[in-house]
Amino acid sequence: MENKLIDNISVDCVVFGYDADTKSLNVLLINRYLESKLNNEVLVNDYVLTGYHVYENETLDESASRVLEELTGLTKIYKKQFKAFGDPNRLMNEKDLIWVKNEDFNLRTITVAYYFLLKTEDVDVDKNKYKAKWFPVNNLPELGFDHQKIILEAYEDLKVKCLQDPIIFELLPDKFTINDVQDVYESILGISIDNRNFRRKLINKKYIVFLDEKQVGVSKRPAQLYMFSKDIYKKMFQKNYLISI
C-alpha cells in the first residue's frame, strides 16, 4: 500500500468553535515558534491554521478529517470544503521564508481549505500536544502564510451559509434554548435580533423539537430546552415533499 505524501498539495482547516459562555465564535490556531540556535533570538512567533499535506491514497475530505482528528481527537464533525488557495506567493511573507528554511517544504503548494464547526468545550486545549489555542474570530493574532485570508474567507462563507442551512446547530449542544440559538446568530453575524420575533419564528419550525426538559442550575427562570431534528428537516426539504406520502 502506497502511503506517500503529495509534497505540493495540502489541506488547511479553519476550526470554528463557539463558546456559549462568552457568546463568541473562535478559531483554533497553532503557535508557529522558532528561535535562532545561535543567540536564542525569536525569529518567528505567530499563529497558523492546522493543516497537512495530502496522502497519495486519500480523498481531500479524508485528509481534512485526518488533520482535525490529529489535532483534536474529534471525528464526525461537520466540515465544509470552501475554497482552494493557490497564489504563487501565498507562502512567501518574510516570516514564512524564515520558517520554511527550517522545515523544508515546497513553496509552490496549493491548499484546499475546509472549515469545521464545533463547540470550544469539545477541545481540551490545555492538554493539547500542538499547543492549540482559541482566538475570537474578530480578534485574531498575527497569522503566518495566507492564513488570515483563509480564515476571513471561511468566515464570510459561514455568514452566508448559516442563513440558508441549519448548520448553526453544529455549534450548540444537542439540547439548547431559543436564546442560545439567537446568541449564536448574533455573534456570527455581528447583529442584534429582536428576541420576540426570533423566538416566534424558530418555535414555528417543525424541526425545532420541544423537549420535556428545562435548564437546570440557572439563577433565574430556567428556559425551555429544544433540539434540532435533522430527520424532520431532511423530510421537509427533500424533493417532492408535498406530494410524497
Added chain:
Amino acid sequence: MENKLIDNISVDCVVFGYDADTKSLNVLLINRYLESKLNNEVLVNDYVLTGYHVYENETLDESASRVLEELTGLTKIYKKQFKAFGDPNRLMNEKDLIWVKNEDFNLRTITVAYYFLLKTEDVDVDKNKYKAKWFPVNNLPELGFDHQKIILEAYEDLKVKCLQDPIIFELLPDKFTINDVQDVYESILGISIDNRNFRRKLINKKYIVFLDEKQVGVSKRPAQLYMFSKDIYKKMFQKNYLISI
C-alpha cells in the same frame, strides 16, 4: 521567468452557456477521441470539460481565465471557483486509463473547478479549433474522468447562487425583457413561475433599470427592455447602506 507546469494540479472549467432561443442552459464540452493505430478501432469517444495544468507562476484564477480564453477567446467572463476535486481514483475509469496511456500525465492530479457564465452565442463553436460543442445540462453525453460529477456539482452550486446573487444577468445580453429573466430562472431551476408575480417583483427592484427601448422584429407586441445596474446593486448591499449619505 519560470513558466513550468505543475504536473499534478489542474483547473477544470464548467462553461455554462444560456441559449435564449431554446431557453436552455448548456455546457461547453470537448470531444475526447482516440482510435487504435493498428486497426482504427475507436478506443475512446466521449466528452470532457476544458481544463489544463496550472503554471508555477500564476494564480488559480488566472489559470482558469487562461483556459477559458484558450478555448473561446473570451476574457472578463464571470467565473466562480466552486470546488476542488481530489479523489485518488478520479482519473481511473476504464476509458481514462486508455486515454492516459496516450497522453502521459500524472494520475494523482487534483483539480480546482470553476464555472463560467455566458451566452452560447458568444462562442463560435463551428470555427472552434478544439471542436467544442454545447450540450444541454439536462442531457449530457458520456463524460470522461470525474467530469460528470464536476458538472453536476457546478450546476447545484449555480442553482443555489442564482437565488442569492444577481448572477442571472451574466447569462443574458445587456438589454433584456422581464420575460427573458423569467425564462432563465425557469430553465435553470426547472420550475415554472407565475409571470405576473415575477414581473411585479423584478420591476420593483431599483437595480432593474427601465430603458427607453423596446424589442424590435418580434411578431407580436414588443416587450419593454431593461438593464441590470451593477452600481445600484452594489450600493444597495454595501454595509451601512441605510445610514450612508
Added chain:
DNA sequence: AAAATAAACGTTAAAATGACGTTTTATAAT
C-alpha cells in the same frame, strides 16, 4: 411574601407573496 429578572406570549401595521382576472398594444390577417 415580595422583589427581581429572564423567559415567554401577544398585538398591530406594514410588507411580501401567491393565486388569479383584466386590459393594453403591437403585429398579422382579413
Added chain:
DNA sequence: ATTATAAAACGTCATTTTAACGTTTATTTT
C-alpha cells in the same frame, strides 16, 4: 382600414411573513 390575435403589462385580493413594539408569566433570590 378594420379586425383578430397573442404576448405584454397591469390590477385585485386574501394570505403569509416581517418588524416593531408592549405585556404577562414563572422561577429564583432576597
